[in-house]
Each structure stands twice: as structure tokens, then as C-alpha cells.
Amino acid sequence: MEKQKIHPYIPIFIGVISVSLSAIFVKLANAEAGVIAFYRMLFSVLIMAPLFFGKYTNEIKELRIRDWLFSSVAGIFLAFHFILWFESLNYTSVASSTVLVTLQPLFAFVGTYFFFKENITLKTILAGVIAIVGSILISWGDFKLSGTAFYGDMLALVACALVTAYFLFGQDVRKRLSLVTYTMVVYAVSTITLFIYVLIKGESFGPYPTMDWIWFILLAIVPNLLGHTLFNWSIKYVSTNVVSIAILFEPIGAAILALLIFKEYLIATQIIGGFIVIVGILLFVVDEKKIFKFFSKKA
Template identity: 75%
Template sequence: MDKPPIHPYIPIIIGVITVSLSAIFVKLTSADSGVTAFYRMLFSVLVLAPAFFYRHRHELKLMQKRDWFFSAIAGVFLAFHFILWFESLNYTSVASSTVLVTLQPLFAFAGTYFFFKERLSVKTLLSGAIAIAGSVLISWGDFRVSGQAFYGDILALIACALITGYLLFGQDVRQRLTLVTYTFVVYAISTVTLFIYVIVKGESFGPYPVSDWFWFALLAILPNLFGHSLFNWALRWVSTNVISIAILFEPVGASILAYFIFSEKLIATQVAGGLVVLAGILLFVVDGKKIRKLFLADKG
């Protein structure tokens, strides 16, 4: 295997920071959730367009009806994931919202069990039970604080389920398309979905302050394209488990940023529930047999 130009942990750390900024950027905008999601996806499509049309547009001819159908569903799911997650940030804290969205791996194993008939191990069931207990603890604490916070938690959970559906439908299509083509097609469908949603809801496409356009652009460039691209780059030299564990620090980074930027303080149930959720997911993604080699995985 060739030697990486820089240590893989450096881009992984940068990737976690950029992904953690997503919730912060959303809260800094003054636009409605649908509008914020629309511009995030639109700008992402515009950034991807040159690479797609220059090198990958021929792949559209190779797409079958099944590919278009699954891509369409994935795009719609992604659109409503952003709508509901962004909306949840209007009701609950950054900490609660990002921790609950981190439950994505558990929704994924449920989806693969029902749709792909994959067997569930005892470790998987145990990790799921632990993480669900943590999410209940967070929601119970938020419910005691206010009904609005609990409502925001429910929106975040539904958003988590939708992003898992987006990944499950994309899993099949990605076997036949390059990452650039698949991402461009799904992001474009998601953008059209959000455009229709904004019109139906009667939300305004503008005008907005210059600062909002700045946050819209950063949402597209940093968490959407830059963050996940760094994870994909690092996968050449590190295990997938390393990335999975690194992403678990997103709620931590987002909560710290929210404390300093919005003065959001954590209550005991959020801290306890968040730690329980992260422990459950950590148990799920770590292979006990390979834990000693976790950071030395040879992919060659």
C-alpha cells in the first residue's frame, strides 16, 4: 500500500469538525428549515456539476429504471431528513438533536434485517437496546424541561430514520454508479423535492441577509462535500470502524460549539443519555476480535 501524503487521522479530525458545524450553521441562519435545506443541496449540486458533466455524464445512459426509482426515493428521503432535522433544532438543543441523529447505525441494522434478511447477532441486539435506552433518557429529560424540546427530539429521530432509508436505497444503486454520479443524481432529486416543498409551504426563497447566503454556502461546502469527502479519502488507509467511531464525536463537537456560540447548557439527562447512546453505538461498530488492530487495519 502506498504511503499517505499526511497522517490519515488529520483529515479525519478535520472531517469530524466540519460535520459538527452543520447544526451550528443551521441555527445561525434566519431562513425556514425547507429553504435552508434547499440552498444547502442546490449549492452542493452546483459544486458537483463540473466534475459530473466533464467526466461522468455518460453514466446516465447506464442507469436502469430500478436505479432511477431507488435514486428518486433516496433523494426524497434525504430532502425530508434535512427538513425535519433542521426543524428539530428550532425546538430542542443541538446536543439532543445531534445525539439522536447519531442513532443512524441502529436504524440501519433494523433496515437490513427487514429488507435484506441479515441476521442480528446478540451484540447487535445488546448495542441497540443500550442506545435506545440512552435516547429514551434524553427524550425523557427533555420532556420534563418542555413539550417543545420533546417534540424536537421526535423530529430528530424521524430524521435519523429517513437518512437511514436514504442509505439503504442507495446501497443497491452504488454498486453500478460512481460516487460522483450517484451523489449528483440524488442531490439533484433532493434539490427538486425541496424546491417543491418550499413552494407548497409558501416559504420565501429570498431576499436574505448576506450572512445567510454565507451559511448556506458553508453548509454545502463543509459538512456536505468537504467533511464526507475527507472520510472517503481516509478510508484508503484506515479501517471503516475508525471512521464510524470518529463520527460518534460529532455530537460532542456540536455540543461544545453550541455552548460557546449559543450558550446552550447541558442538563444531566442529556449528558447521561448521550453517553449511553454513544456507548451503545460504539459497541455496535467495534469488532471485538479486531479491536487491537482497529487503528492498524491493512486494507491492501
């Protein structure tokens, strides 16, 4: 991977904190899942537009057919990831939904191996397994609940597969494009996809209460522009596996926020699972030897 002055783990850390707020904002909004996702992406595009049209429009002419294809596919995957994940929050808890949607190593390990021929060490696999076991423990109690909760869990799991595909396609394109151009193209495709989806579903584009519009805008600014954009920046310099495992921190932050805001209390298995997730992530970081490289550069 290409080297960068700013260590990739720093923006990844900030990104994880930002995306942890996503489920909270979604749950606070009263609109349909597709509508929430549409406005999240629309406001993201509108906020980015001045920067893009002021400096990066020339890059559009340099896009190859492969770039357009991969960026479009990534945008479509991202759109349906949001639809299914937001819908899952209507049926299951924030902790369980965010846990399942962040089980990306299950898919990323396989995807990067077959599509990008990235080497996966035994220690990396062990780290991923530990993190995944911890994630499952967090939502263990919820798996035993009603069929409605189980349905929400399945939606979140499919959403997980879709966002992993989004990152995999993005990893290929992002290596050749600037962050702003890539993000603008992908978010624009995602916005169009969601607009068509909302029209087909017959959902309302408005009016909505003022607070809903605030949640829509915050979703665009915090998880998207500060969260996913930082992840898009990072995958130019690190493997999708690194981002996928780091995102496993999201359920921990989301669960704590859900406890404070929605009184969704954590049980023992969720707390223990959270610690196991952290152990798995740290094991992966040590395996990648990024910590030692980071401090050696600072010395």
C-alpha cells in the same frame, strides 16, 4: 463488502466532524427550514457540477431503472430529512435534536436485516443498545420540558427514520455507481424536491443577509460535500450499521459547539451519556474487527 486502500473509518471520522457543524450553521441562519435545506442542496449541486459534467456524464447512460428509482427515493428521503431536522432546531436544543436524529441504529439494524439480509450479532445489538442509551441520557432533561420541546424531539425522531432510509437505498445503488454520479443524482433529486416544497409552502427564496448566504454555502461545503459524500463513499465498503453508529459521535461535537456559540449548557446526564455513546461505538468497532484488520494491513 469490497476492500479499499483507504480504510473506510478514516473518511467516516472526518465525515462525523463535518456533520457536527450542520446544526450550528442551521441555527445561525435566519431563513425557514425548507429554504435552508434547498440552498444547502442547490449549492452542493452547483459546486459538484464541473466535476460531474467534465468526467462522469457517460455513467448516466448506464443507469438502470432500478438505479434511477432507488436514487430518486433516496433523494426525496434526504430532502424531507433536512426539512424536519432543521425545523426541529427551532423548538428543541441542538444536543437533543442531534441526539434523536442520530439514533439510526434503531432503524438501520432492522432495515439491513430485512432488506439486505446482513447478519447482526448479539454483540452488535448490545453495542447499539449501549450507544442508544447514552444518546437518550444526553437529552434526558430536555424530554421533561414543554410541549414545544417535545414537538421538536418528535420532528428530529422522524428525520432520523428518513435519513436511515436514505442510507439504506443508497447502500444498494452505491455499490454499482461511482461516488460522484450517485451523489449528483441524489442531490439533484433532493434539490428539486425542496424547490417544490418551498414553492408550495410559499416561503421566500430571498433576499437574505450576507451572513445567511455564507451559512448556506458552508452547509453545502462542510456537512454535505465533506460529510455526507464521505458517508456515501463509505457505504460501498462497510455496512449502513457502521456509518449509523459512527454518526452517534455527532451529538457530542454539536453539543460542545452549541455550548461555546449559543451557551447551551450541558447537564450531568448529557455528559455521562456522551461517554456511554463512545463506549457503545468502540464496542461495535471491536466487534467488526476493523481495527485489527487496519493495523495488519499497515504492518
